[in-house]
Amino acid sequence: MKREVRFAEIAVVGGGPAGLCAALEAARAGARVVLLDRQDHLGGQLIKQTHRFFGSKSHRASQRGFKIAEALTREVASHPAVEVHTGATVFGFYEDGVLGVEQKGRVFYLKPARVIVATGAAERTLAFPNNDLPGIYGAGAVQTLVNVYGILPGRRVLMVGAGNIGVIVSYQLLQAGMEVAAIVEAAPVIGAYWVHAAKVRRAGVPIYTSHTIKEAYGKREVEGAVIWQLDGDGKPIPGTEKDLAVDTICLSVGLSPLIELLAQAGCRLAYVPELGGHVPLRDENLQTTVPGVYVAGDAAGVEEASAAMMEGALAGLHAAYSLGYGQQDYEARRAAIREQLEALRSGPVGEKIRRGLSKAIIQL
Amino acid sequence: MLPVDGIPTPEDIMAKMPPPERLARGPVVMVECFQQIPCDPCTHACPRQAILPMKDINEIPRVDYEKCNGCGQCISVCPGLALFVVDLTYSEEEALVKLPYEFLPLPAEGQVVAGLNRAGEEVCPARVVKVVATEKMDKTAVIWLAVPKNMAMEVRHLKVKPRGTTVICRCEDVTLEEIEHLIKVEGVRTLEEIKRLKRCGMGPCQGRTCLPLIAREIYRLCGTEPDSLAWPTYRPPVIPLKLGVLAGGGSDDAQA
Amino acid sequence: MRIEQHPILEFRRGKKVKFIFDGKEYEGYEGETIAAALHAAGIRVMRESPVLHRPRGLFCAIGNCSSCLMTVNGEPNVRICTEKLREGMVVNSQKGKGVLYEKRS
Numbered sequence: 001m002k003r004e005v006r007f008a009e010i011a012v013v014g015g016g017p018a019g020l021c022a023a024l025e026a027a028r029a030g031a032r033v034v035l036l037d038r039q040d041h042l043g044g045q046l047i048k049q050t051h052r053f054f055g056s057k058s059h060r061a062s063q064r065g066f067k068i069a070e071a072l073t074r075e076v077a078s079h080p081a082v083e084v085h086t087g088a089t090v091f092g093f094y095e096d097g098v099l100g101v102e103q104k105g106r107v108f109y110l111k112p113a114r115v116i117v118a119t120g121a122a123e124r125t126l127a128f129p130n131n132d133l134p135g136i137y138g139a140g141a142v143q144t145l146v147n148v149y150g151i152l153p154g155r156r157v158l159m160v161g162a163g164n165i166g167v168i169v170s171y172q173l174l175q176a177g178m179e180v181a182a183i184v185e186a187a188p189v190i191g192a193y194w195v196h197a198a199k200v201r202r203a204g205v206p207i208y209t210s211h212t213i214k215e216a217y218g219k220r221e222v223e224g225a226v227i228w229q230l231d232g233d234g235k236p237i238p239g240t241e242k243d244l245a246v247d248t249i250c251l252s253v254g255l256s257p258l259i260e261l262l263a264q265a266g267c268r269l270a271y272v273p274e275l276g277g278h279v280p281l282r283d284e285n286l287q288t289t290v291p292g293v294y295v296a297g298d299a300a301g302v303e304e305a306s307a308a309m310m311e312g313a314l315a316g317l318h319a320a321y322s323l324g325y326g327q328q329d330y331e332a333r334r335a336a337i338r339e340q341l342e343a344l345r346s347g348p349v350g351e352k353i354r355r356g357l358s359k360a361i362i363q364l
Numbered sequence: 365m366l367p368v369d370g371i372p373t374p375e376d377i378m379a380k381m382p383p384p385e386r387l388a389r390g391p392v393v394m395v396e397c398f399q400q401i402p403c404d405p406c407t408h409a410c411p412r413q414a415i416l417p418m419k420d421i422n423e424i425p426r427v428d429y430e431k432c433n434g435c436g437q438c439i440s441v442c443p444g445l446a447l448f449v450v451d452l453t454y455s456e457e458e459a460l461v462k463l464p465y466e467f468l469p470l471p472a473e474g475q476v477v478a479g480l481n482r483a484g485e486e487v488c489p490a491r492v493v494k495v496v497a498t499e500k501m502d503k504t505a506v507i508w509l510a511v512p513k514n515m516a517m518e519v520r521h522l523k524v525k526p527r528g529t530t531v532i533c534r535c536e537d538v539t540l541e542e543i544e545h546l547i548k549v550e551g552v553r554t555l556e557e558i559k560r561l562k563r564c565g566m567g568p569c570q571g572r573t574c575l576p577l578i579a580r581e582i583y584r585l586c587g588t589e590p591d592s593l594a595w596p597t598y599r600p601p602v603i604p605l606k607l608g609v610l611a612g613g614g615s616d617d618a619q620a
Numbered sequence: 621m622r623i624e625q626h627p628i629l630e631f632r633r634g635k636k637v638k639f640i641f642d643g644k645e646y647e648g649y650e651g652e653t654i655a656a657a658l659h660a661a662g663i664r665v666m667r668e669s670p671v672l673h674r675p676r677g678l679f680c681a682i683g684n685c686s687s688c689l690m691t692v693n694g695e696p697n698v699r700i701c702t703e704k705l706r707e708g709m710v711v712n713s714q715k716g717k718g719v720l721y722e723k724r725s
Contacts, residue, residue, distance in 0.1 A: 038683065039702070045682075050628045052443035052504070054403040056421045062405035062441050064502065064628070122684040132687075134664040134677025141681035141701075149656035150631035152621040153664065175467055175627050189367040194399045195444025201370030202521040203467075204484030209368045220675045221664050258684075306402075344402045347422025468627045503628045 003109055008034045010319050011099060011112035013090045013261060016044020017305045018297025018312035019118035020072040025316030025337075026116075027081040029326025033316075034110065035082055036101060038089035042076060043069030044120055045140065046305060048147040050175070051168055054193070055306040059340055065305065066147070093264040097292065114292045114319040117262050118312055121255035121276060121298035126160065129215040135222030139169040139252035146176045154248035158225045159183040160213050164304075166252030167192035167207075171200045173250075181244045184211040184227050186234065193349065214241060216249055225249055255302045265293050274356030275301030283364040284338075285318035286311055294319055301360060303353055310341035366398055371483045377517065382429050382450075391434025391451035391460065395425045396520070397444060409441040436462045436496075440504035450516050459516035460493065465507045470495055471524050476545055479511050479519035488515045489549055490522060532581075533574035535567020543578055547585045555579065559596050568604045571596065622660050637707040654700035654711055655681060655688055666690050666700065667714035690714045 012023045015037030023035045041047065049065020060068050076082050085103060092100035099110045123138035125131065135154060137145075139161070145151045157178055159170045162185035170180045183200070188210045190197045201207060214226040214236065229240035256277045263269060267280040267288040279301050280288040287294050294315040297308035314337050321330045345353050366372050382392045393414070395406070404421040414431035415438060436449045439462060449462035461479075471477050471492045479490035490509040497505035511519045530540035546552040546561060558564050558578055565571030579590045601610070623631065634650030641658060648657025655678050658666070665675045666688045679687035683702040692698040692711050696718020700711070 040704070052405075052441075054401055054443050056402070057405045057408040061403060062443055066629075067502075123680050125679070132669070132674060132676060134666070134675050137678060138680050138685075141678060144681040145656060145659055145678075146623070147629060149652050149660075150623040150626070150629070150633075151656050151660045152623060153659055155621075176623055190370060193401050193444065194366045194370070195397060195401070195442075195446040197366065197370035198372065198396070198482065199445045199521075202480055202482050202484050204480065204523075207368075207370045221677070343421045346420065347400045347402050349399070349401050350422075466627050468625050470627075 005098060005109040005111050008032070008110055008112040009323060010034070010114045010116065010316070011036065011110055012116045012118060012316070013099070014044065014118035014120055014297070014299070015039075015042035015073075015076075015084070015086070016118060016120050016297060016308070017046050017068070017072070018120075018299075018308040018315075019044070019116070020069075020076055021309040021312035022116045022118055022294075022296055022316035022319075023076055023082050023312075024072070024079065025313040025333075026320040026325075027079045027316075029317060029320035029330075029333075031081065031320035031323055031325045033082045034085065034112065035076065036085045036088045036090055036099075036110075038087065040087045042073040042084065042086065046072075048140075048143045049305070050147050050172055053306055054304070055344060056340060059306065059309075061306070068305075090261060093261040097265070099261075113323060114294065115265070116286075116294040116296055116312070116315045116319055117259075117265075117299055118295070118297045118308075118315075119258040119261060119299045121257050121302050123251070124254045124256055126213070126251050126253050128213050130217060133216050133218050133222050134220065135218065135247055136216060136249040136251065139165050139250040142248070142250050143169050143172060146178075147172060152176060152178055154222075154246075155179060156181050156246045157248040157250055158213070158227070158244055158246045159250045159252060161185060161191075161252035161254075162187075162197065162207055162209065163191035163252060163254070164193060164196060166250070167196045167200055169250060169252060170205060171196065171203070174200070174203055174205070178248075180205045181246050182227070183207045184213060185209045186212040186230055188232075212236070213249070222247055222249055255298060257299045257302060259295075259299055262288060262293070262295060262299070265290050267293060267295075270360060272301065272356045272359045274352045275303075275360060279360050281360055281362050284314075284361060286315035287318065287364060289362075289364065292319075292322075301353070301356055304344070307341060307344050307353075310337055310344065313337045314341070372396065372398060377482075381517070382427070382432075386429040387450065387452050390453045391436075391449050391462075392429055393427055393432050393434060393436075393438060394448045394450050395427055395446065396448060397425055397442075397446045400424055401444075403443060405441045405443065406438050406447060409438040411435070411437060434462075436506055439464050439506045440501040445504070448520060452513065452516055454510060457513060458491075458510040459513045461490075461509045461511055461516060461519050462506055463509065463520060463522070465505045465522065466503065467524075469524055470497065470505055471507060471522065475524070476549065477509070478523040478525055479509060479515060480521040480523055481518045482520050484521070486523065487518050488512055489545070490515075490519055492522075532577050533562065533564040533567065535569050535574070536563045538562045538564055538574070540581070543581050544585070547582060553582065553586055553588065555582070555593060555596055565596050570598065570602055621662070637705060637709075639705060639707070639709040639711060641711045642713055648705045650705065650707075652705055653681075654690070654692065654698075654703050654705050654709070657705045658700070658711075665713070668716065670716040673716075689718065691718055696720060 009032045023033045046065045046069035055061035088103040296311040296315040416426045434449045445464040451460035454460035478486040490511045494508040528539040528541040564574045664677045679685045681701045
């Protein structure tokens with residue numbers, strides 16, 4: 001079978017916050033970029049973030065996530081050096097650095113000189129009886145239904161997990177008109193930023209730490225959930241069960257980096273729990289152990305979207321630089337992005353990320 | 365405790381309180397940001413630079429309370445919705461709390477809503493003094509609430525109460541809660557006042573249904589016997605009549 | 621259930637289209653996914669699992685988990701969380717792993 005292989009300077013896989021910033025940074029330096037995303041729109045999961053972002057005012061803080069997606073998408077679309085392919089799924093990373101791409105039922109192959117993998121992460125689930133009942137969703141899934149399509153999956157929800165996503169999505173479900181029966185968190189402390197926790201709490205949502213879901217029940221769909229308390233060792237305490245009449249359960253129990261393409265490329269991976277699971281080893285420029293293959297965003301380790309944008313920019317900048325572009329202001333630009341990225345990670349809430357990165361970043 | 369249930373402790377709150385002498389002088393910001401997170405928009409939001417610049421974006425915001433005039437422009441900028449303005453000098457009995465609000469329906473100015481504390485419990489009725497929602501604020505409205513003075517450090521959220529389902533006046537759809545509020549909170553004591561404030565008695569039934577009910581509520585809440593209560597004046601027409609009928613003086617059919 | 625009013629967002633919906641789900645006609649909007657249109661109609665059960673025959677619905681909504689496979693226009697195993705709704709689509713609950721060329725047999 002004859003296969004057409006197209007050549008490209010830089011391919012960016014994934015058009016979320018990391019991929020968009022990678023494409024823009026590389027294109028600004030002068031490189032030609034092909035940006036591929038399997039959805040029919042760019043922005044990745046930013047499009048369903050209705051809250052204002054944290055971070056530095058100089059870098060889009062206080063803007064709502066979906067507005068950042070709109071702005072970045074406009075910039076990418078209007079940049080002549082970026083060729084955007086939506087509805088295009090990269091399904092394989094073959095030998096000699098060839099990417100297999102499916103777009104609208106047709107397949108083509110792409111051989112870029114540099115690849116930036118910004119595929120994001122997938123929602124994790126949890127093992128408990130009846131955890132597959134219709135009405136049990138990833139928190140991100142419900143966010144998509146509610147904030148992208150304007151559809152409520154039910155009336156009353158139990159949120160499992162009090163990290164930033166669990167608490168932010170709870171707040172967004174209140175805004176959309178759902179009742180949030182409770183947020184349960186297995187850990188003894190809330191993982192979310194406390195200001196987020198405070199704002200759902202004062203809106204009347206109880207947060208039960210050291211609690212988890214025991215089981216869901218219902219005939220064909222969720223009709224309720226039983227939660228119970230955990231002791232100091234994380235073991236459930238019989239007799240502490242509470243029955244909640246809910247028709248929806250959201251699981252917000254973490255994300256796993258989507259690293260399949262990087263594994264196929266032969267990148268060395270390491271299991272780093274602080275970053276969400278298996279992630280590629282890489283250097284300070286986000287280049288993996290396979291020369292010319294970069295990673296950025298949640299695929300490199302689950303973190304906030306603002307950090308993903310910086311990582312994307314760093315990867316895009318270096319990929320372009322390594323092809324001979326943007327030589328004159330490379331150092332200054334790199335220093336500026338790194339400074340912003342370090343500021344995001346340097347505080348107490350960045351401790352876990354720093355610990356994870358210390359295991360994932362190597363000298364190449 | 366914040367990390368366990370999302371509720372700041374009294375000590376947490378004390379540490380964020382503006383100095384008493386500053387509070388005594390009028391509106392001032394209260395920054396309920398308890399954790400070092402990478403975030404700095406508030407430091408750029410103040411037209412008087414009262415929220416001090418940060419060297420590191422992970423710092424907790426610091427305020428120059430002498431510079432702050434309590435304008436509240438910072439409130440809608442905070443991604444954590446953690447900034448409030450408190451004015452203890454608002455009136456003899458009431459304090460003013462300005463807080464961020466991102467829910468529908470937005471309350472109306474003059475409406476009485478439930479004031480919620482940091483645990484989401486209803487602690488007092490609160491009167492909406494102003495609703496600020498400009499384009500620049502991008503859907504984070506700032507609501508000015510008048511609350512009893514002792515609640516100024518308690519009320520941090522609000523709930524727009526659904527109108528009750530116990531209907532007193534069918535013509536104007538006035539509920540028992542509204543009547544109770546007028547009597548208990550606004551100090552209303554007469555049928556005449558309620559008629560003018562809520563139109564009870566001015567609708568098609570001319571008070572046939574509502575006035576006895578309202579009289580009973582006044583008796584229940586204030587002890588005023590119905591016989592000592594001044595009844596509003598009955599004016600013609602006592603039944604709904606078409607204006608054309610009145611003007612022509614003829615029968616309905618003749619006008620048609 | 622569709623959200624009519626939202627404090628932050630405005631939903632711009634496309635053209636109204638009709639589709640068939642398990643033999644009954646429903647309405648949805650162009651531009652939304654099949655999953656969204658079904659949820660708007662209150663339908664959350666999408667298929668029956670292959671071995672345990674348990675009801676299954678949506679889990680991730682962005683094309684990762686393959687929990688929501690349905691038969692669309694005769695073709696089984698369509699991830700309806702990313703497949704866009706079109707006028708006249710015939711959507712069926714999928715039993716098990718689905719059957720190709722169901723119509724011919």
